[in-house]
Amino acid sequence: MILITGATGTTGREVVAELRRLGARDVRALVRDPARADFIREAGFEAVAGDFEKPETLGPALEGVERALLLTPPTPDTVTHQREFILAAAAAGVRHVVKLSAVGADADAPEGFGKWHGQSENLLKSSGLKWTILRPNFFMQNLLGQAGQIASTGSIFQPVGDARASFIDARDIAAVAARTLTEDGHEGQTYVLTGPEALSYHEVAAKLSEATGRSINYVPISPEQFRAGALGAGLPEWLVSALERLNEIFAAGHAAGVTDAVRRVGQTEPTPFDQFARDHAAAFKGE
Numbered sequence: 001m002i003l004i005t006g007a008t009g010t011t012g013r014e015v016v017a018e019l020r021r022l023g024a025r026d027v028r029a030l031v032r033d034p035a036r037a038d039f040i041r042e043a044g045f046e047a048v049a050g051d052f053e054k055p056e057t058l059g060p061a062l063e064g065v066e067r068a069l070l071l072t073p074p075t076p077d078t079v080t081h082q083r084e085f086i087l088a089a090a091a092a093g094v095r096h097v098v099k100l101s102a103v104g105a106d107a108d109a110p111e112g113f114g115k116w117h118g119q120s121e122n123l124l125k126s127s128g129l130k131w132t133i134l135r136p137n138f139f140m141q142n143l144l145g146q147a148g149q150i151a152s153t154g155s156i157f158q159p160v161g162d163a164r165a166s167f168i169d170a171r172d173i174a175a176v177a178a179r180t181l182t183e184d185g186h187e188g189q190t191y192v193l194t195g196p197e198a199l200s201y202h203e204v205a206a207k208l209s210e211a212t213g214r215s216i217n218y219v220p221i222s223p224e225q226f227r228a229g230a231l232g233a234g235l236p237e238w239l240v241s242a243l244e245r246l247n248e249i250f251a252a253g254h255a256a257g258v259t260d261a262v263r264r265v266g267q268t269e270p271t272p273f274d275q276f277a278r279d280h281a282a283a284f285k286g287e
């Protein structure tokens, strides 16, 4: 039995689709709200109620599970969520946990997603469980969160200057996750997952213009403008700080590396940004 967590999210939905495509059997998804799990049942998989905030729900969900995907939501409780799951997995006799981490994960990094994932990676590695770590770069899908604003203003506002990042499509992360959950040979491996090319936001804007037939440009902003805008839009302080840390990594060029892990492990060609832009052109046009 394979257990998927985060199954209703951006990556998890694609993992469900990919496992179905690979013909995987005996798949269970942990969901907070079983009413939102129709697509899981339609894939021929089982949905079980569970919540990282209620650790007592994790043990029953893990009963009979051999391999699990540990995918937690982006919150400052990441380490607590991951610790509870790792403890429950070890207690349930799970053999192998595949953890969705993040590029640059480092327990010694300043407070933020990189630190929380680095600390969680260390917990998993010292748990006695077999492990695989997936460290994806910035998701292309993050841009969908700004699609309304991009459509209405014709602009992308980011505080990263001319720096480049090798954005990855969540579908490609899912391809790798599904392979590591269904094949042997990935235990003890850390895979850094990237898209096929590193792009600046100038290039992203040009590709979105091409896909939408509209003029979209990139407006570099200062870190101070980013903070004021994010707080003004209602984002909580912890998230603004965590995003600032990610912006620093991006602006310093540390997210520009390109790896072949999607092709090698996921056995698929990494999705170019042009394709992503075409697939989501309607959203970037505000339709």
Ligand SMILES: NC(=O)c1ccc[n+]([C@@H]2O[C@H](COP(=O)([O-])OP(=O)(O)OC[C@H]3O[C@@H](n4cnc5c(N)ncnc54)[C@H](OP(=O)(O)O)[C@@H]3O)[C@@H](O)[C@H]2O)c1
Residues within 6 Å of the ligand: 005, 006, 007, 008, 009, 010, 011, 012, 031, 032, 033, 036, 050, 051, 052, 053, 071, 072, 073, 074, 100, 101, 102, 103, 113, 135, 136, 137, 138, 139, 142
């Ligand atoms: N975005 C990026 O650029 C990026 C880059 C590298 C790494 N990451 C990492 O990727 C992860 C997020 O992946 P994603 O964007 O695919 O996720 P997502 O779309 O934010 O979805 C989060 C998932 O977690 C579930 N969830 C939320 N709270 C829960 C709880 N208390 N108990 C159980 N499940 C809960 C959600 O279920 P509901 O439907 O019930 O809400 C949903 O399925 C984070 O760990 C983040 O640090 C992101």
